[in-house]
Amino acid sequence: MIKRSFLGLAKPRLQYNLVPDSVQELPVPEKVVLMLEEPQNGGSGNGPKVGDSVKTGQRLSASPDGGEYVISSITGTVSDVAPYMGTFGKKCTAITIDAGGQDDWDDTFSKEPTLDTALKFFEYAPGNPSFKAFADPEKSIRTIVISGMDQDLLVTTNQSVVQNEAADIKNGVDALKKMTGVDRIVITVPENLVQQANATGADVKAVSATYPSGLPHMIMKDVLGEVVSAEDSVEDAGTVFMSAEAVASLGAAFETGQLRVTKIVTVVGKDGKTTNVKTRIGTPLKDVLQACNASLNDRDRLILGGPMTGVAAYSEELAVEPGTDGIVVQSESDSAQVTDYPCINCGECVRICPVKIPVNMLVRFLEGRFYEDARAMYDLDCCIECGLCSYVCVSRIPIFQYIKVGKYELGLIETAEAENE
Numbered sequence: 001m002i003k004r005s006f007l008g009l010a011k012p013r014l015q016y017n018l019v020p021d022s023v024q025e026l027p028v029p030e031k032v033v034l035m036l037e038e039p040q041n042g043g044s045g046n047g048p049k050v051g052d053s054v055k056t057g058q059r060l061s062a063s064p065d066g067g068e069y070v071i072s073s074i075t076g077t078v079s080d081v082a083p084y085m086g087t088f089g090k091k092c093t094a095i096t097i098d099a100g101g102q103d104d105w106d107d108t109f110s111k112e113p114t115l116d117t118a119l120k121f122f123e124y125a126p127g128n129p130s131f132k133a134f135a136d137p138e139k140s141i142r143t144i145v146i147s148g149m150d151q152d153l154l155v156t157t158n159q160s161v162v163q164n165e166a167a168d169i170k171n172g173v174d175a176l177k178k179m180t181g182v183d184r185i186v187i188t189v190p191e192n193l194v195q196q197a198n199a200t201g202a203d204v205k206a207v208s209a210t211y212p213s214g215l216p217h218m219i220m221k222d223v224l225g226e227v228v229s230a231e232d233s234v235e236d237a238g239t240v241f242m243s244a245e246a247v248a249s250l251g252a253a254f255e256t257g258q259l260r261v262t263k264i265v266t267v268v269g270k271d272g273k274t275t276n277v278k279t280r281i282g283t284p285l286k287d288v289l290q291a292c293n294a295s296l297n298d299r300d301r302l303i304l305g306g307p308m309t310g311v312a313a314y315s316e317e318l319a320v321e322p323g324t325d326g327i328v329v330q331s332e333s334d335s336a337q338v339t340d341y342p343c344i345n346c347g348e349c350v351r352i353c354p355v356k357i358p359v360n361m362l363v364r365f366l367e368g369r370f371y372e373d374a375r376a377m378y379d380l381d382c383c384i385e386c387g388l389c390s391y392v393c394v395s396r397i398p399i400f401q402y403i404k405v406g407k408y409e410l411g412l413i414e415t416a417e418a419e420n421e
């Protein structure tokens with residue numbers, strides 16, 4: 001396999017939004033929808049049932065010790081439990097809870113900062129932290145990087161947390177050290193937030209305001225001075241990334257004894273206006289859009305995440321999830337249109353790619369579904385998923401989407417091979 005180094009980085013041209021908006025807190029919604037991932041080992045029939053009463057902060061799972069769970073963000077009654085197929089075939093159970101008045105807090109959360117507590121209560125925290133790498137004997141985690149720089153353009157969720165919640169991040173840093181035993185904790189922020197980040201107790205590193213410097217692989221290379229090889233994840237290289245919002249939610253939970261059940265989301269309207277809102281996890285997108293006066297018409301596009309790496313949502317009935325940092329509404333005329341025009345070998349994608357992948361060749365193999373050749377000959381695994389190639393492609397080929405599908409298909413092949421061994 002070819003292993004591309006990050007030497008000779010192209011100079012990307014897009015700038016992050018560095019001015020976080022103030023955060024507007026939304027009222028408790030009438031209902032929330034929580035996506036419970038299907039357990040790896042079965043048992044999905046033992047989860048919450050219609051008619052069950054649930055408390056705010058209650059852990060809902062298919063089994064008491066289940067690794068997959070959600071945390072109820074409101075107090076109320078389960079009104080629907082239905083199978084749901086997410087992106088790339090991810091199987092979930094959609095649990096709808098109707099709100100029933102004031103919050104009645106569940107008290108099973110243990111304030112003991114152990115890895116067991118982290119795995120049991122914080123995998124569904126806002127910002128979607130994962131602690132599984134710390135429990136994996138094959139991984140040796142030496143560094144935790146807190147991303148105070150948002151990963152996509154226009155989104156300012158994590159910058160807003162660094163700006164307003166440095167004390168909670170500091171409590172989160174202390175808890176992380178106790179839970180994981182990792183002493184080296186770094187926080188990455190843009191220059192304008194260095195002063196606030198200094199109050200978090202983490203080792204502060206300023207990152208460039210030019211996209212995609214906030215992505216994990218870029219931080220590994222630019223901040224930690226480590227190049228992650230193609231076949232490895234950042235965890236394989238000994239580093240776990242967590243968002244500033246996730247760490248602040250840990251800190252707040254240990255301070256107050258209540259799990260945080262709200263998510264900060266940057267909403268980008270059709271006019272490009274951005275609004276930061278804090279809403280209960282599971283709030284339907286339509287409620288959030290309504291609160292931001294963001295109307296949605298036929299053929300408008302709704303994107304979860306940011307404009308470069310976000311995923312199109314097919315319905316405004318979908319809900320805010322722990323990892324939903326942004327909601328972008330685009331009118332049909334502003335949406336990037338894709339075509340089936342052929343590549344004209346202009347080379348724009350190769351010049352902009354931060355990893356110098358020969359994207360013009362890669363896309364030919366992906367279009368033909370020659371995924372293993374795309375990996376072996378044209379560095380598919382080296383792609384850091386920044387989306388810049390799609391952004392510049394003059395033929396409007398959906399290169400980024402081809403890459404995501406290619407990686408997904410290869411993952412399926414690997415899983416099938418492992419099961420047959």
Ligand code: SF4
Binds near residue numbers: 353403
């Ligand atoms: S998304 Fe495109 S530009 Fe970005 S790293 Fe991957 S191939 Fe390169």
Ligand code: SF4
Binds near residue numbers: 363392393394
């Ligand atoms: S930018 Fe598009 S048209 Fe140009 S070389 Fe890359 S894939 Fe081909």
